[in-house]
Amino acid sequence: MPSSQFAQAEKYRYTNGFNSYHESEAIEGALPIGENSPQKPPYGLYAEKLSGTAFTAPRHKNQQTWLYRILPSCGHSNFEPRESSTYNTNPENKPYEKIHHIPNQLRWDPFDLDETVDWVHSLHLVAGAGDPTMKSGLGMYIYAAGKDMEANEVFYSSDGDFLIVPQHGVLDIRTEMGRILVRPNEICVIPRGIKYRVTLPEGPVRGYILELYQGHFELPELGPIGSNCLANARDFQAPVADFDEDTDSEWHVLCKFAGHLFQAKQNHTPFDVVAWHGLYYPYKYDLGRFNTVGSVSYDHPDPSIYTVLTAQSDNPGTAIADFVIFPPRWLVAENTFRPPWYHRNTMSEFMGLIQGQYDAKTGGGFQPAGASLHNVMAGHGPDASTHEKASNSDLQPHKVGEGSMAFMFESCLMVGVTEWGLKKCKKVQEGYNAESWEPLKPHFKRPTPKKAENGVADVKGGVSGDKALPHRYTHCASCTVGDS
């Protein structure tokens, strides 16, 4: 490893495990032993509790973290509104910024990079459902930035947890709990309220964000798959404590609150957490570690087998947000139309492409940094060219998605599109539906009627014949062996 890489590795250190109780101290002995709030915490630190769930949330859902810091977070000036024309996360509060609920399939060309703005001003709400003030629903954003946040600025969202999916460029995220480096093909989650500063060590960045206004992400149930596969808990990485000692410089704390931007000042660094312990922390995950499972016999399974993280509603098995990926994988299913089936879904499906080509859309219109939205009950599926190829291909085992990564934010909620998403971004493809599915031709051929024994034509066309049945059947339709 070149020495510069050693230095990098030193800067970003992690502790592994999903939903694991972590503890981390940048100075040995900074965590109190056997109690959380001693009369005098070690080294003159202040104890501060950060709650990610109600105090009384059930144990298996409860998420809190104790921070041991040089000064507590409350020492700051009043928050003042700090709106800006580039801040696009509050359409429901501006009468001229409507949310559009439309049944059409939508697709966006790649969103532009924007080198003129920093992380905070790069956030564009494209679509969403619900309301952060009711702690319900989700928002879907595109970010595109080219500038570091100011040296003395931090940001947090009171509205929800950010699931960040980088498509281009590297994010150096310094959080209160420590430092995280996130690159394309990795994701990171920054839970509600955690302060962070984003810098761009390799230039412009672009990507997608799902903001979850309710609950938190968890790993999906594995059911009969067993105790491993999909995203394994040990591959999630939380940062370790890393602090500055700075109690006399001016800091600006930016806060997203009900979709609006506010700012307060304080005379001490927010990155003064010397030690922490708990279950509420930011984390990252490398999508390359996902252990993909799929059909090894026949038929295309539901895409839920590709779920990395899920945020459940109160309705069992029904997600406010699923984060689903389509990683490189072998397709081996026999006698099967291998791309996704045509379907209409009670859930809404927002898709993005990090790199490569998505195997269900080979016609060229779904590009990296672009997006699509198939809202509640909007019919969709492979475009005409993909259908043509997949219906006639030789069904040898083959690998799809080499060098590619598409993903989906799937939600049980009907998603509305913002003015920015529909108009201002100027990326909506006019001819999406017409180009993708209108070229599909009917292939239906009514079978030649068979003469029945009594000489009357069998208008239903009769049974297609045993030889058409896939060889996996143990018994064919006319077989009586073993019947009682």
Ligand SMILES: O=C(O)Cc1cc(O)ccc1O
């Ligand atoms: O629509 C899509 O491309 C996403 C998707 C993929 C899949 O394999 C099955 C269903 C589904 O919605």
Ligand SMILES: [Fe+2]
């Ligand atoms: Fe779909």
